[in-house]
Amino acid sequence: MVNTVRTAITSGILTLIIFTAGIFFGIEMQKNRVNEIVNDYKEMQISWNDIKLQSEIIEKDREITNKEICENLIENNIRFGDEIYEKGKKIATYEKRNDFATNLDAQKREHNLLRLQFWLNSISIKKRCNNTGYVNVVYFYKDNATTVKRIEQDKISEILFSIKMDYGKEIMLIPIAIDLNLTSVTTALTEYNLTKFPCVFINENITIEKIMPKNEIEKIIDEQKRISS
């Protein structure tokens, strides 16, 4: 016969050790991810400052007639756009995979501000370079959404990502959270009279406030491309 009490206690102790190891593993992984996001932000900030300065060197609000400068500005802007989009996705995925309450709000707010600045810069470049060849697709969503709303938002996000994959440099995809307590975002929403969320805002004049098939969104983007060229 086995000593049941001893076995039960030993099992309890070993369970506790393994469980604690698993929890520590999770905490450690989470810490690493938060650090990664913080470092990413620092890198993004540098890239952003670089783009901003590049824009500012060329006199602000002046129409840029030199094609080469414009192409360069657009190229850098697109590259930054892709980067910031990827980092945004990374934060969202990391947050989903975090199993202990770690507040990523600060990181999310920082990234959100960068995205807003990036959008404004894209608008500015469009104006100044006259014909940029890209369409701004801004996706406004709620960071704190109910499960069903989150699934709807995720679906829109998937569609937009797929469109971005198909169109590449022809669209600037900029997701912006509306509920991270940022006054600049609130002002932007008021400025463009955006009240229903989630919504997709195309080229600062077309608003899609409900989930739509991919091909219908593509039609709108194609139309916008045609107009802007």
Place this chain on the structure above:
Amino acid sequence: MGLLPLMYYFFIICTIYFTIFFSLIYIETYDLYYNDKPAKNEKLISILIPAYNEGKNVEESIKSILNSDYSKDKIEIIAINDGSTDNTLNILKSWQKKYPKIIKIINQENQGKAVALNNGLKIAKGEFIGVVDADSFLDKNALKMIMGVFENHPDTSAVTSNIQIKQKDNFLRKMQDIEYTTILWVRKLLQFIGAIYVTPGPLSVYKASVLRKVGGFDEKNITEDIEIGWRLLSQGHKIRICLNAVVYTNAPKKLKEWWRQRVRWSAGGYQTALKYKESLFKHKKYGIVGKFVFPFFSLSFIISLLGFSIVIYRFITESIPRIYYSIIARFAKPPSVIEYVTIPNSFTFFGILLLVASIVYTTISLLGIKNKRYFNLNKGGVLIILATLTFYLSLFPIVLIQGIYRVNKGVWKW
């Protein structure tokens, strides 16, 4: 932290705990699995065969007992025809003619297995009472081996056997074979803590005096073999398993038959747990039943139902909206599972741990019970193991819910 992660953690802790618990017992006892010795002094054993519409099987079942290497003059067969509507009774009569000194027949109206067994018990002369299902067939040395346990461990009140599936001819039966093997392994482990809580119908042998003392089989219980196990344990009696005593049984071939059998088992288990619920708080009165069997049994019910409710909850709150929006958007993308591994968290750690543990657990049990046929990659053995661990096991909570529902509604027909 939300309720869902807490439920996951509860599930993880319970699973880790019992995996370690059984592993520790196995480490201490792995060389004691097949060390039973046959009986030297044969004693009279009365074998009860309850039969309801078993015309196809009962003959072979009787033959297997008569072909046993246990002396025929030490065997008494009591076949109880439980109101069969087929030719069971005629077959029994023809065998009685051949062996009038060994075989006795009781013919009763259909009243269920427990009543049949108790009627058999009333006229049994043996010092030991064996129960053999009419669709089960004994190995030649099964009786001698099982009686050897009583001889070598006089404190034993009941001995159960090594139940094997007779025909492993389709996928469902092969999955049941793996399940039976892991059950046998766990049952042997439970022996070492004195907690075997079931004496299954295919072949179990009891001390007649003990069986009579505890009042025979519970006629109200759907699974009298589980209930008698709990009753014996709660009254301080010891149950052992003899892996050297092999009995072959017919397992359901079709999912519908399997379902019906498992709902009955689940309902019976639930009914027994309800009967002994106070054991949780009265350890002195109920012994190991209160200390281990009831908590272990209930916990496995709870974990099973918990897992199922999580799946249903996630299906309703996530999968249905996802399908709905995919239809509206006419756009679907399969959910990414790669991030579960590439972006690890504590659940990844536990998930991998539990996956490895379940594979190791199944492998050790197959090796422990000497069931090595599933290690053959060419014959799809690994596929059957994986299907058992995933698809097959995931059916159990649904079966359990139906069993509980039927007991609570009082809807049951044996």
